Every structure is written in structure tokens, then in C-alpha cells.
Amino acid sequence: MTSPIGEDDLAAWIDGRLSPERQRLVDAYLEGQPDVHARLREQAEQARALASLFAPIADEPIPATMRVAAIRGRQRQPRWQLAIAASLLLAVGFGGGWSSARWSGEPRAGIAALANEASDNFRVYAADRIRPAEIGPDQRAMLIRWTSARLGERVTIPDLSTAGYRYGGGRLVATPHGPAVLLLYDGPQASKLAVLTRPMQIDKSASMTSTSSGTMGRVTWAVDGIGYSVVGERPAAELHPIADEVRRQADAGLVS
Amino acid sequence: MAHRAASCRCSATEMDPLAAAIEPLVPGLRRYARSWLRDQAMADDLVQDCLERAVGRWRQRRGTEVRPWVYAILHNLLVDHKRQHVRRGTAVPLHLVDDVALGRPADQDAGLHHRDLLRALDALPEEQRTVLLLISVEGLSYGEVAAVVGVPLGTVMSRISRGRDRLATLLREGERPRLRSIR
Secondary structure (H helix, E strand, O other), X not given: OOOOOOHHHHHHHHHOOOXXXXXXXXXXXXXXXXXXXXXXXXHHHHHHHHHHHHHHHHHOOOOHHHOHHHHHHHHHHHHHHHHHHHHXXXXXXXXXXXXXHHOOOOOOOHHHHHHHXXXXXXXXXOOOOOOOOOEOXXXXXXXXXXXXXXXXXXXXXXXXXXXXXXXXXXXXXXXXXXXXXXXEEEOHHHOEEEEEEEEOOOOXXXXXXXXXEOOEEEEEEEEOOEEEEEEEOOOHHHHHHHHHHHHHHHHHOOOO | OOOOOOOOOOOHHHOOHHHHHHHHXXXXXXXXXXXXXXXXXXXXXXXXXXXXXXXXXXXXXXXXXXXXXXXXXXXXXXXXXXXXXXXXOOOOOHHHOOHHHHOOXXXXXXXXXXXXXXXXXXXXXXHHHHHHHHHHHOOOOHHHHHHHHOOOHHHHHHHHHHHXXXXXXHHHOOOOOOOOOOO
């Protein structure tokens, strides 16, 4: 007894994935079913057309950023700096009565920590319907004066209107590394975005790193001792152009 | 901004095991992302994201086959991306893609017309289009596709059959599929 011809056999016939014995069986079946045979031949032709349509893409040289060595290099960098941060914390710990048991796997320094601070604050404040921002969008100067004084750095408010995001106010927030500024933005379809900025002790300069936390994407970097993290309910890849814009304006020293 | 240059990997013999397992998949992953998205830069961003995750989570893989595991990461990113874009109303039907975006000259006319093929592909339900692309274009086995999409093998087989019937009908009738309500 052989098992009857199934639609799975016919699909595998089209793809040329039948075992030799099954192939003989299906071929014999198709001899007696010219209509089915014609349909399968047509579909096999369409499958080949589909493959050749997209084939050229796979012939393109791959971007250098997609090399495993390049990815590893980027991923290793924060971890290496984290190790320094850890040793610093431990050194402080032994001097100041800290327990090393308090050290958990969570990054506590560098841009990895900044990214987590950004998503933690985003989670709390962007979802707030009553008072997400302490200082509203009409009082930019006041926010800049206040937060610049607290951070000891000149704070700028990036204009993200070209990316479809309107500045919705900001606030001073607490992080394990001192005060930081959280700037909130409103985008299309009630989407939210935030930029967290603070001075950096570790990772004074770090290239853009994309990470995610749950459904939140984060793009985080540091320039000249100031860290930035752009966070939103979107994949980090989509936040990247916005982060580029924030960096461009920050580098240019634009103040709104 | 200090950007670290990728260290030179001059010959395949120096390739470490992770690179040997993942890098050969990259051309196919880019092709799969591009078959979903019209925007090459966006497609490559998602592939990059996929690769970062694959490298970062390599040790959590626990014996799963590499190819379906990596394709599943990318597939999930594509599904999420599409869902968000449909919600925001920026998705563009596949058949409006430039031939250039698919990496081939516009006037190439091999058998089936590319634009007709893309239009028909675009008119398929997503679940049928997905298995069609993974099997006919990416050459994944039926079992691998089941693992990527997260459905039983029988479901893959019926989706591929229905998808091919539907594609053939669309192409034969030269039917101009209604644009699905994208926005």
C-alpha cells in the first residue's frame, strides 16, 4: 500500500523536492490528469519567474556593517567600557561600604545605562495623559535655563518637525548618574517620542547604538561628554533617521 | 563621532564560526526583506537589526537550525514593521516598486512581466505571500518555513497550494487587484 497523492505531493512536485520513488508515483498520476499537470507546470513556471525576479538582489555586495566582525566590534565596545565602569563602582564600593552583591546584570553606566534610563522615563512620562511634561512647549526658554543650570551643560531642544514630531514639553528627571533632561515629542497618530540627555562620565564619546526594550526602540550615542538617547514605540531602525537629525542639530549647537 | 572601522577579514579561512554560520545568509536575508519592503534603506536597516540580534543572542539559540532561526528574527521584524506602517498609513503596495529597487533593469522582459508578477504577489494575503517567497525565492524547506512562521507543517503546505492557485488566477485573468485599503 502506498499513501494517496496529496496536495503536499503536488507542491513538492512543483518545487522539485519529491523523493525519487514519490516522484515516479506523482508523475504517473499526472499522466492521467492532464488538467492538473498543466496547472502544476504553469505554477512551476511562475515559481521560477518569482525566483528570478528577486534573484539580482542576492548578487549585490553586502554592506560592510553587516559583517559579523563589524557587529561584534560594536557590541563588544559597550561591554568593555562596562567592565571599566564595574571596576570603578567596585572600587567606590570597597571604599564607601558598598556591597558588591548590589551589582546586577543591568548596565549601570555608559550609553547602555542611558538607553535604559531613556526607556524607563519614556514608559512613565510619555504615557502620562495628565501632565507628561513639567514645562510646556510654550516655555522653551524657561526649560533651557532651568535644566542647563542643573546639568551644568547648555541644553538644546531639537526641532523634529521635519520628521513629523512636534515638541510637547520637557522635564528634569532623576537617573543614577544625576539629573537628565527628558524632551517629549508628539508625532502622527498619537505616537510619542522622547529624547533623554545628560552628561556622561563613562562613554564620553560613543557611536550610535540601536537597542530595544520590549516594543520600544532606542538609539543612543554620546558626543563630547553629553549622552543622547532617542526612544519611541518604534523599531530602532525607524528611529535612526530621527536620531541623526537630533545629532545634527546638537552638533550644530542649534537652540530653539 | 568615532566610528570603528570593520576589521579586515581578508580570507574565508580566517572566518570565525559565527561569521561562517551567519554571513552566507546575508544576501538571502536582504532579498527577503526587499521582497517585503519597497524601500531599500529600510529593508537593509531591518536586516542590520536582525543581524545584531542574531549575533547578540547567538548563545540563546540552543541547538535550533541557524537558517530558520535567523529568518524567523527577520520575519518577525518585517511583520512588526508592516503592522506599524499600515497603522500609520505609509505602506506602499509592492507593485509600485521601481524595478530599480529590485536591482534589475526596467526593460528586461523575461517571460512573465515583472510588474504583473509583483502586482499579483501584492494582491495575495500576507500569509500566502510569505510562504511563497520563503519557498520559491529563498529556497527554504517546508519544515524551515513552518519554523520561521511558527505554524504546523500542514498549514504551510495548504498555504503554499492556495497561494499558488491564487497567484495563477490573478496572473491568468490579468485581474487588476483592488488596492487593499492601506490607509
